[in-house]
Amino acid sequence: MTEPDLATAAQKGDAEAFGRLVMSYALVARRVAQGILGNWDEAEDAVQEASLAAWQAIDRYDPSRAFRPWFIRIVANQSLDQLRRRKLRDGEELDEMTPTLTPSPEAMTDRALLRGRIAGAMRLLPERQRTAVTLFDGEGYSHAEIAAILQVPEGTVRSYVFHARRALRKALVSLVEAPA
Numbered sequence: 001m002t003e004p005d006l007a008t009a010a011q012k013g014d015a016e017a018f019g020r021l022v023m024s025y026a027l028v029a030r031r032v033a034q035g036i037l038g039n040w041d042e043a044e045d046a047v048q049e050a051s052l053a054a055w056q057a058i059d060r061y062d063p064s065r066a067f068r069p070w071f072i073r074i075v076a077n078q079s080l081d082q083l084r085r086r087k088l089r090d091g092e093e094l095d096e097m098t099p100t101l102t103p104s105p106e107a108m109t110d111r112a113l114l115r116g117r118i119a120g121a122m123r124l125l126p127e128r129q130r131t132a133v134t135l136f137d138g139e140g141y142s143h144a145e146i147a148a149i150l151q152v153p154e155g156t157v158r159s160y161v162f163h164a165r166r167a168l169r170k171a172l173v174s175l176v177e178a179p180a
Contacts, residue, residue, distance in 0.1 A: 001017070003067050004063045004064065006018075008063050018055055025068050025072065026047065028068070028072065030043050030047050031139060032134065032139060033075055033076075033078070035130070035131070035135075035139075036076065036080060037082060037083055038119055038122065042082060043079070046075065047075055054070075057074070069145055069148050072135075073151075076135075080127060080131065083127060117171075117172060117175060118168075121167070121168050121171035122134075124167065124171060128150065128152075129161075129163055130164065131160075132150065132161050132164060133164035133165060137161070143157045143158055143161070
């Protein structure tokens, strides 16, 4: 069955057809959610919640349009909502026995250190810039596709990506200048 056929069947209540649609974009959805949230476990939760939300809203989907941007927009929105909830939750003070999210420097390899620094720099970006640069550079979406997902003008997406890259460059320049 083609994607429009699956979407039409899903709108008629065919859960299997909907499952096939979602599974075809599951990996991309997880990577987008992980890029926004910075945590694979939270990304899994966000994709599951987004899948449920998409199933509940399938009657509003237009089968004449591509399913992927519609579904990824729901995933991105769910991830952004989850990030906002986390910020509220993380506002509480932690006791000294709470483990850190990153391993100690002694335990990290050079590659893990680089990943950690990039992730740290990504977390410093405003959420819209982080989302745009993740979708553009990480997932290969076009500016127009990202504009549709974020529901902002294409020029705004270009600005988000430009400013995110500049901030990342500035944050990561110390990797080159720091002694080994």
